[in-house]
Amino acid sequence: MKPISRRASQISPSPTLALDAKAKAMQAQGLDVISFAVGEPDFNTPEHIGQAGIDAIKQNFTRYTPAAGIPDLKQAVCQRLKTDFGQEYEPNQIVVSNGAKHSLYNSFTALIDEGDEVILPTPCWVSYTEQIKLLGGVPVFVEAKEENGFVMTAAQFEAAITPKSKVLMLNSPSNPTGGVYTAENLKGIADLCVKHGIYVIADEIYASLLYDGLKFVSITEFGDEIKDLTIVVNGVSKSYAMTGWRIGYTASTVELAKIMGDIQSHMTSNAGNISQKAAVMALNGPQDSIEAMRVEFEKRRNYMVEKVNSIPGLSCNNPGGAFYVFANITNFFGKTIRGIKINNGTDLCNVILEEAKVAVVPGIAFEAEGFMRFSYANSMENIIEGLNRVEALLKEAV
Numbered sequence: 001m002k003p004i005s006r007r008a009s010q011i012s013p014s015p016t017l018a019l020d021a022k023a024k025a026m027q028a029q030g031l032d033v034i035s036f037a038v039g040e041p042d043f044n045t046p047e048h049i050g051q052a053g054i055d056a057i058k059q060n061f062t063r064y065t066p067a068a069g070i071p072d073l074k075q076a077v078c079q080r081l082k083t084d085f086g087q088e089y090e091p092n093q094i095v096v097s098n099g100a101k102h103s104l105y106n107s108f109t110a111l112i113d114e115g116d117e118v119i120l121p122t123p124c125w126v127s128y129t130e131q132i133k134l135l136g137g138v139p140v141f142v143e144a145k146e147e148n149g150f151v152m153t154a155a156q157f158e159a160a161i162t163p164k165s166k167v168l169m170l171n172s173p174s175n176p177t178g179g180v181y182t183a184e185n186l187k188g189i190a191d192l193c194v195k196h197g198i199y200v201i202a203d204e205i206y207a208s209l210l211y212d213g214l215k216f217v218s219i220t221e222f223g224d225e226i227k228d229l230t231i232v233v234n235g236v237s238k239s240y241a242m243t244g245w246r247i248g249y250t251a252s253t254v255e256l257a258k259i260m261g262d263i264q265s266h267m268t269s270n271a272g273n274i275s276q277k278a279a280v281m282a283l284n285g286p287q288d289s290i291e292a293m294r295v296e297f298e299k300r301r302n303y304m305v306e307k308v309n310s311i312p313g314l315s316c317n318n319p320g321g322a323f324y325v326f327a328n329i330t331n332f333f334g335k336t337i338r339g340i341k342i343n344n345g346t347d348l349c350n351v352i353l354e355e356a357k358v359a360v361v362p363g364i365a366f367e368a369e370g371f372m373r374f375s376y377a378n379s380m381e382n383i384i385e386g387l388n389r390v391e392a393l394l395k396e397a398v
């Protein structure tokens with residue numbers, strides 16, 4: 001038999017989904033597992049949004065739509081981007097896709113040729129690396145340091161640029177660290193992109209989840225040149241608790257939007273009609289549910305950060321956004337817990353899952369050994385109980 005595709009065989013499964021699946025399988029066996037593994041709001045989709053989906057079915061809105069999205073959704077995206085973030089786009093610059101993950105893949109497909117380098121600050125979200133590799137691109141990792149709030153400095157970026165650099169993959173607020181780029185930092189990075197003609201894919205999916213009064217800053221704010229080099233990726237999954245509806249979108253130049261729309265027309269055609277109508281309601285309807293969720297997340301973050309830092313051997317930054325805490329676990333390396341030697345983050349996460357029945361993702365999944373990611377997209381009750389269990393187990397480390 002001839003081998004399957006070289007690129008395809010390099011792909012690893014999503015470690016976060018795998019871990020969550022393991023936790024769910026343990027739950028199905030009747031074990032009381034608390035999962036901090038998945039990046040999904042625990043809130044329900046607000047009712048008026050669900051109702052818009054039901055109405056779409058009742059009205060038989062069930063046929064193909066334009067591949068890049070229905071006009072009223074593109075219009076709603078433009079309106080939201082302008083009102084919330086001051087970003088000016090026209091509907092022909094918007095492509096609606098099956099989740100932000102799909103928008104990212106469209107963006108990489110539009111920009112990457114074999115051998116092109118994509119600068120990727122780490123720790124980074126799991127799918128970027130695999131999507132880049134699948135397209136024949138070369139991820140170039142730049143370590144965003146814990147002491148810098150897990151954001152890449154302009155100097156680090158400059159040092160990573162080569163003649164093959166094509167794209168910078170930027171994610172602020174970040175999954176997995178919650179790190180947020182400051183305006184000053186972004187300006188320095190934007191200037192370098194313009195100087196070297198490097199495109200930016202700006203994953204802004206957590207833009208509405210910021211804490212401590214922080215205001216969202218997009219790299220597109222620093223002039224038309226950087227805006228034209230940037231594909232903004234966003235969606236309704238995180239802000240409106242709509243992960244399963246699968247609606248994401250890009251905002252870019254007309255030229256790039258046309259190319260991505262054409263790509264999508266051959267890959268998936270339009271995102272689901274019902275979901276598109278629900279997303280119109282999400283974006284145009286009342287926005288108070290976002291603030292209610294944000295306030296609740298901020299409370300949970302405050303609790304989690306304080307608790308993690310109170311556990312001997314564990315420490316973490318105070319993340320400015322998203323819903324993750326990225327804890328430093330290096331103090332446990334070389335120690336033993338219940339007879340199990342901890343050599344790395346995967347060992348520690350395995351022992352926490354097996355012995356404390358708490359699912360946490362090892363940093364290596366995000367190209368960052370020495371850390372583990374807790375998601376606080378879980379109830380306060382579960383956060384308290386889960387962290388108590390982790391604390392009790394880690395106290396046994398010798």
Ligand SMILES: Cc1ncc(COP(=O)(O)O)c(C=O)c1O
Pocket residue numbers: 039098099100101102125171174175203205235236237238243246247248
């Ligand atoms: C940074 C980041 N980008 C994109 C996505 C994908 O979002 P969607 O569910 O809309 O595909 C996620 C989801 O976990 C994410 O954390």
